[in-house]
Amino acid sequence: xxxxxxxxxxxxxxxxxxxxxxxxxxxxxxxxxxxxxxxxxxxxxxxxxxxxxxxxxxxxxxxxxxxxxxxxxxxxxxxxxxxxxxxxxxxxxxxxxxxxxxxxxxxxxxxxxxxxxxxxxxxxxxxxxxxxxxxxxxxxxxxxxxxxxxxxxxxxxxxxxxxxxxxxxxxxxxxxxxxxxxxxxxxxxxxxxxxxxxxxxxxxxxxxxxxxxxxxxxxxxxxxxxxxxxxxxxxxxxxxxxxxxxxxxxxxxxxxxxxxxxx
Amino acid sequence: xxxxxxxxxxxxxxxxxxxxxxxxxxxxxxxxxxxxxxxxxxxxxxxxxxxxxxxxxxxxxxxxxxxxxxxxxxxxxxxxxxxxxxxxxxxxxxxxxxxxxxxxxxxxxxxxxxxxxxxxxxxxxxxxxxxxxxxxxxxxxxxxxxxxxxxxxxxxxxxxxxxxxxxxxxxxxxxxxxxxxxxxxxxxxxxxxxxxxxxxxxxxxxxxxxxxxxxxxxxxxxxxxxxxxxxxxxxxxxxxxxxxxxxxxxxxxxxxxxxxxxx
Numbered sequence: 001x002x003x004x005x006x007x008x009x010x011x012x013x014x015x016x017x018x019x020x021x022x023x024x025x026x027x028x029x030x031x032x033x034x035x036x037x038x039x040x041x042x043x044x045x046x047x048x049x050x051x052x053x054x055x056x057x058x059x060x061x062x063x064x065x066x067x068x069x070x071x072x073x074x075x076x077x078x079x080x081x082x083x084x085x086x087x088x089x090x091x092x093x094x095x096x097x098x099x100x101x102x103x104x105x106x107x108x109x110x111x112x113x114x115x116x117x118x119x120x121x122x123x124x125x126x127x128x129x130x131x132x133x134x135x136x137x138x139x140x141x142x143x144x145x146x147x148x149x150x151x152x153x154x155x156x157x158x159x160x161x162x163x164x165x166x167x168x169x170x171x172x173x174x175x176x177x178x179x180x181x182x183x184x185x186x187x188x189x190x191x192x193x194x195x196x197x198x199x200x201x202x203x204x205x206x207x208x209x210x211x212x213x214x215x216x217x218x219x220x221x222x223x224x225x226x227x228x229x230x231x232x233x234x235x236x237x238x239x240x241x242x243x244x245x246x247x248x249x250x251x252x253x254x255x256x257x258x259x260x261x262x263x
Numbered sequence: 264x265x266x267x268x269x270x271x272x273x274x275x276x277x278x279x280x281x282x283x284x285x286x287x288x289x290x291x292x293x294x295x296x297x298x299x300x301x302x303x304x305x306x307x308x309x310x311x312x313x314x315x316x317x318x319x320x321x322x323x324x325x326x327x328x329x330x331x332x333x334x335x336x337x338x339x340x341x342x343x344x345x346x347x348x349x350x351x352x353x354x355x356x357x358x359x360x361x362x363x364x365x366x367x368x369x370x371x372x373x374x375x376x377x378x379x380x381x382x383x384x385x386x387x388x389x390x391x392x393x394x395x396x397x398x399x400x401x402x403x404x405x406x407x408x409x410x411x412x413x414x415x416x417x418x419x420x421x422x423x424x425x426x427x428x429x430x431x432x433x434x435x436x437x438x439x440x441x442x443x444x445x446x447x448x449x450x451x452x453x454x455x456x457x458x459x460x461x462x463x464x465x466x467x468x469x470x471x472x473x474x475x476x477x478x479x480x481x482x483x484x485x486x487x488x489x490x491x492x493x494x495x496x497x498x499x500x501x502x503x504x505x506x507x508x509x510x511x512x513x514x515x516x517x518x519x520x521x522x523x524x525x526x
Contacts, residue, residue, distance in 0.1 A: 051313050062436020070342060074310075082420055086364040091417035094438060096366040101349040103359040103405055106270060133403070140399050142366055149345060155353035157345055231397075 003179035004138070005034035005251075008166035011041035012186045013245045014080060023184070026248040028091035033177070035218065036095075037146045038084060043155075044075040057121070061161045064159040070160050076147035085145055093130035095143045098149030100144040101157060103137075105130045106165065108150040108158050122149070122150040122158030124165070126235075129172035148260035163225075167232050174236035181201060181237050184245040185227070189223060200243075203259045206230050229260050267401070267440035268297035268514070269522050274304035275449045276508045277343060286447070286503050287347065289511040296401045296440070298408045298432060299358075301347060302425040303387030307338040319382070325399035327382040327422040335422050336362075339410035348408055358406045363418060366400075368393045369428060371413040380485035385421030385430070389498075392435035426488075430495050437499035440479040443521070444500050446488070449510040452521035453485060463506075466522045471491050 007027065013019050025181055025182060027036060048055065048071050056063040064072070081097040088095035100106025100122070106129055107120025128150075137144055146169070148162040163183065170181040191202035212218045218226055229240040243250075243257015250256040273289075276286050290299060310511055311318065311334050319326040327335070344360040351358035361384075363369025371385025400407055409432070411425040426446065433444040454465035467475060472493055475481045481489055492503040505515075506520015513519040 023446055047314075050315070051310075065511045073345050074337035074341040076341070078337040078339070081360050082336050082340045082364055085362070086414040086420050089364055089367050089414060090417060094365075094366060097362070097364070099345050099360070100346070101352055101358075101360070103357060103403075104352050133498045136403050138365075140396070151349040151352060151354060155350045157349050 001111070001175045001178040003032050003174065004173055004179050005030055005032070005182060006037070006166055006173065006179060007034065007036045007182040007184065007248075008039070008162055008251075009184045010162065011037040013039060013218045014041035015043070019245060020084070021087065023245045023248060024154060025085045028088060028093040029249065030252065035134075035144045035146065035161050035173075037148070037166040037169065038080060039075075039148055040072060040076045040080065043080065044072050047071055047075055058116055060132045061116055061118065062234070063117070065123050066120065069120045069157060069159055072194065073149055073157055075115075077149045080240050081145060083200040086142065088143065088145065092195075093143045094141055095136065095145050097145045097147070099147050100156070100160065100165070103130065104151075104153070105133055105144075105161075106150045106161055106168070107153050107169070110156070110158060120154065120156065120158055121143060122160040123159050124150070124160065126168075126171065126214060129169050130173050131175060134173060135176055136171070137171055137229060140195055145174040170232050170237045171235040178238045179236075180239050180241065181229070181232055182243075182251065183229070184243065184248070187244060189243045191219060200259050202255075203261070203262055205263050226260065233260060233262050264439065264441045265463065265471060266295050267436055267442050268293055268295070269300070269429055269433045269436065269446060270297065270445040270447065270511075271300045271302075271425055272447045272508060273302040277301060277304035278306070278449060281349070284350065286511060287350045287507045288354050291351060291356040292512070293515065296406075298409065299347070299412060300411070300425050300429040300432065302336060302411055303337075303339045304345065306343065306461075307335050309326045310334055310338055324381065326380070327384050329383065332383045332420060332422055335373070336412055336420055340412045344410040350407065351406065356406045357404055358408050359400065360408045360410070362410050362420070362480050365395065365508065366396045368396060368407075369409075369413045369423075370416050371423055371429070372416060373421060375418070383419070383421055385415065385423040385436070387413070387423065387431040387481065389431075389434065392432050394435050394438060395505055397436060397437055398452075399409065399430070416501055426491065430491055433495050433500045434498040441501045442499075443514075444492070444495055445504045445506075446492070446515065449513070450507060451510060452506045453481065453489070455480060462467055465518075466519050466524070468515070468524055468526050469496060470526050489523065496523060496525050509516060
């Protein structure tokens with residue numbers, strides 16, 4: 001099967017125009033088909049603040065009310081998405097900026113209300129991603145660039161976690177491609193010692209993962225990240241990489257960040 | 264050649280959610296391939312106001328400075344575009360929301376500074392529209408929905424007149440399709456008597472146009488609209504229609520608004 005890179009960037013790349021610029025150049029230098037998913041960073045919070053909208057918090061959780069959805073639709077799907085696309089075009093990638101509503105590429109369902117009503121937030125399942133249309137866009141030589149906005153098919157846009165979108169696209173596209181899923185975050189990879197930024201663990205297999213967990217090496221926020229990553233691998237994704245955006249050129253030689261694989 | 268509808272809506276449709284809802288249902292009921300272009304309406308002005316940004320006016324002309332471009336990119340390409348797409352998806356149209364930067368579909372050039380520097384405004388020429396990619400999207404069964412944002416190919420987004428985008432797409436696509444270009448505005452069509460909203464002139468040919476102009480029937484803001492329309496017809500567009508959005512169902516029987524044609 002053909003290789004497909006699915007790369008997710010978050011606030012640490014988006015909020016710094018220089019970081020973003022260099023990342024997009026490196027992203028454009030990758031060979032073969034690829035998909036980019038971007039989060040929102042601080043811009044949505046800043047715009048809300050400027051507009052006098054206070055974040056709606058319930059039990060410490062951020063709620064996507066109608067006003068917040070308007071803001072994230074403007075910032076994620078408008079401002080950030082179109083600026084990334086224009087920069088990728090300049091760098092030679094034929095990027096096409098998309099939300100999940102566009103071409104019905106990602107259909108979500110509003111998160112059911114249990115203890116907390118998260119508001120207009122979308123959850124994905126294994127039929128959410130429109131594989132055929134995604135493949136048609138890739139075959140057209142296009143590079144899809146997704147903002148973290150989806151829809152429910154009845155006209156409602158939904159705010160959706162960008163990590164979740166990346167993982168859902170990766171698992172769906174694994175049916176047609178050999179998928180490398182790449183999460184860019186603020187560290188160079190999974191660290192052996194959280195206080196030593198250079199102590200990157202180069203590889204973790206699904207069989208090693210429980211041991212590292214038991215030893216307490218992988219803990220805190222890293223734990224759900226890796227659980228999700230190994231979940232994606234179980235569902236057909238070839239490899240997951242976790243590392244820092246400015247090291248992306250190392251990806252093609254397989255030495256970017258931490259590589260997670262089945263065994 | 265296959266028929267292609269290219270339909271432009273402006274503020275009078277977009278600013279009223281009920282008008283927009285019914286228009287999008289009617290638009291979805293049209294048969295065959297079609298492209299929608301939307302303006303921005305009052306929302307960008309409202310957001311600027313909320314954000315404390317004053318419109319930058321020079322000699323009574325609105326200037327697109329960097330801050331204004333940020334606002335229109337958020338509102339046109341984000342909020343309005345994605346809401347239209349989600350509603351069209353709900354109504355059964357496989358819409359894909361786009362700016363000119365996406366898939367390099369519309370490449371503009373920054374308007375040269377003569378008497379006035381309009382700022383980050385894009386002008387189009389007859390090589391601006393990427394016909395091959397547009398056709399590929401249509402062949403995929405997709406309905407492109409364009410916001411009035413383009414790019415210059417070097418990473419700069421540009422604010423671009425939606426009427427101009429509609430006309431440029433129509434002229435470019437006329438090389439492959441029999442194009443019906445439709446402008447929705449606040450009147451039922453070109454009026455014989457500006458004070459009588461029912462006095463719609465049903466048809467105007469390119470040969471009749473100079474006579475109506477000499478008689479003073481067509482004057483004021485209608486004059487440049489019709490000059491542009493007949494310009495598009497000269498460049499291969501089959502017909503141009505001008506009328507009110509709520510009469511769109513009449514389009515398929517050819518009795519929508521005023522029909523402009525070659526002879």
